[in-house]
Amino acid sequence: DSGVTQTPKHLITATGQRVTLRCSPRSGDLSVYWYQQSLDQGLQFLIQYYNGEERAKGNILERFSAQQFPDLHSELNLSSLELGDSALYFCASSVFSGTGGANYGYTFGSGTRLTVV
């Protein structure tokens, strides 16, 4: 157990639908990152939150949105789903001061496998 919890583990849904993926970071970590990994693809950065605020944005589609709540858990919302959105969605957390200091590696959750049919 990495300490980063993602739910659900698997999700099958139809095109056009909307889903919410949930992530609880490791205790003490303030930063949450979302990554998408399609079949045989690398890890594509979607978005980062730090202590409730959006910190960095990657190649995240307008149909996707995310937020981080006061208890630091994060949700990734995917709407108007298309077949191409089928992928593994990973959440990761890290210790990040936000104002300087050293960077640290991420701890990844086990991922949510989304299948759009």
Place this chain on the structure above:
Amino acid sequence: GENVEQHPSTLSVQEGDSAVIKCTYSDSASNYFPWYKQELGKRPQLIIDIRSNVGEKKDQRIAVTLNKTAKHFSLHITETQPEDSAVYFCAASKKYGNKLVFGAGTILRVKS
């Protein structure tokens, strides 16, 4: 923006041989370089990392080297074992930013 290139995309070695995976980064401000191992269907796991003030770091059979001038870093695995078979990702991030940019990954197959 930051870009990380990783080579080779696939690597097959005989058990007991060494494996080397190379990455090049584009942003000279990057100062943190982790490596992750991902087994099929599982989460990426940090196996070793290096910071820009260090040229080499070793942990048992795994080592990472960094050449800041060339903006190049490499993962070295010695005495490979079948359980080393996995996808390996390099990554880079800048100080303060902490967003990791990943390479495309290398599929390592260790043949017994």
